[in-house]
Amino acid sequence: MASKQITIKLIKSPIGRLERHRACVRGLGLRRMHHTVSVADTPENRGMINKIVDMLAIEES
Structure with missing residues (x-):
């Protein structure tokens, strides 16, 4: 089963x-x-996304 x-x-x-x-941006692979x-x-990725949410466009799939 694939993860979301x-x-x-x-x-x-940044x-x-x-x-x-900037570390969160790099950690997410951007x-x-x-x-x-x-x-x-x-939860780890969600935490990084929440720290820099104003810099990102997010689409849940």
């Missing part, structure tokens, strides 16, 4: 943000503006 996935897209730049926020990735819907 969340598709996220970086829509705002430049000038806190180092913790490399540049408008880059889209699918990550597993785990």
Whole structure:
């Protein structure tokens, strides 16, 4: 059984943000503006997404 996935897209730049926020962007696998990735819907990923929700476009699939 496949785990649920969340598709996220970086829509705002991490430049000038806190180092913790930039670490969350890297931890989610986002490399540049408008880059889209699918990550597993785990509590760890949800926590990183919640820290930088204003920088992301989120689509649950």
